[in-house]
Amino acid sequence: MSADRADLSRLSINQETLKQWSLPELAEGCAAAGIGAVGLWRAPVQEYGVERAAKLMRDAGLTVTSLCRGGFFTAPDEAERAAALADNRTAIDEAATLGTDTLVLVSGGLPPGSRDLAGARERIADALAVLGPYAEERGVRLAIEPLHPMFASDRCVVSTLGQALDLAERFPATQVGVVVDTYHIWWDDQAPAQIVRAGAGGRIHSFQVADWITPLPAGVLLGRGQLGDGSIDMRGFRQQVDATGFAGPIEVEIFNEALWARDGGEALTEVAERYAAHVLG
């Protein structure tokens, strides 16, 4: 299927997918390609200026579907915890300024020297209890992203959609939900049932897609695959998410150095084509 003829109305481009582009390039490139939505990251937005980035996107007619990322809640030290809460309040404010209702959370790994996964998960719940009402007052929802279990020690002790929902469901759905990201959950035979559970509870705050390819690079962070290049039944996951009644944006988030090395416009065209062929399908 050619991207020209495909329905791109739900496609959102996460900015990290096209890291080679500045924010103005992203805004211009997406608008030119007929894409109406983007997901943004805090660091480049802060560098550009939050208000200024919000205006840039508005002027280009772009919706901001999510802001990445808050989180990192697992430090046991009180000063570190207070700093994390303060930083997350800022992230919530930034999300509100950008006009997105979704702040993606990467919850944090094990503290140095710790082997206490359950304790780390409880500290995430403690932080959500503090931040949930603050977010809701600003029209922002906290979206817990379960990360692939290979990130459990250093980035995120929430490794499955089931775990993310166990945490989220302690709070109102208007405050805390989850991210369904194919890259992180594709291997899990419990994922289909958990997608149903998430949808039924109104907890799917973000749906992200990337493909799984091997071999993984050292450090594994930048090993995500272009849609269609890997092992994930992307269309199947999209159908599962849609079947819950979710009709929100589908955000493409690929961290891949080979994609970043290419011309941004070419990369975007390919992403749109792959989205049409493998996600809409």
Next chain:
Amino acid sequence: MSADRADLSRLSINQETLKQWSLPELAEGCAAAGIGAVGLWRAPVQEYGVERAAKLMRDAGLTVTSLCRGGFFTAPDEAERAAALADNRTAIDEAATLGTDTLVLVSGGLPPGSRDLAGARERIADALAVLGPYAEERGVRLAIEPLHPMFASDRCVVSTLGQALDLAERFPATQVGVVVDTYHIWWDDQAPAQIVRAGAGGRIHSFQVADWITPLPAGVLLGRGQLGDGSIDMRGFRQQVDATGFAGPIEVEIFNEALWARDGGEALTEVAERYAAHVLG
């Protein structure tokens, strides 16, 4: 705790932990260190000669606790499937010759171009149905090893202990069980309940230990950590496994190039010390 004074009666050294050693070096080194058991791998055993390896271990007073590995059952092609079954029958025969009752299975990843995890898992069940009786007749049990989800596409579509048990429980416990390996399951909040389930059904055919460290190397296969160097509550897992009534060997299986670069005897001494300090605890 010094390894001299520790109870090493349950310690088994998987041969890949000391890849720098030949089979005679392994037999001599373990016997000299007061270690009574080893886990072996097919390729070096075949190279040395199966009968000859069996005699070598017997003469050194060593028990063989497992043979790695059978499996790779997921190819849809009939000729490939027939070849895999034949190879696994040979592996079962080798295990019997070595006097071990445990053949560890790495079940296989997705076939090239496939995205059908459920189909691949069913082909594993089909193979177990054929091989289980053959193994039982020879006093060998097939032990499904769930591999960390980062191996789901290229090595093993069985990613959790729960999945492994779902497969194993279709067959008698005398034919098919599971491997509990801390490295693969440590992140999973369902693991404790699944260890109880595995123990209650007499399905824990092997208990293996290695630690989780980051950053992962490229390809991720050789990233396992020395006991105590990483994130896993090794003692906690040992206690959980013991609590089910399991009193079998505890096999140390660490794939780590830095460990292989060292003098084998030194590496073994360190493994025994770490086992005493972190697994027995």
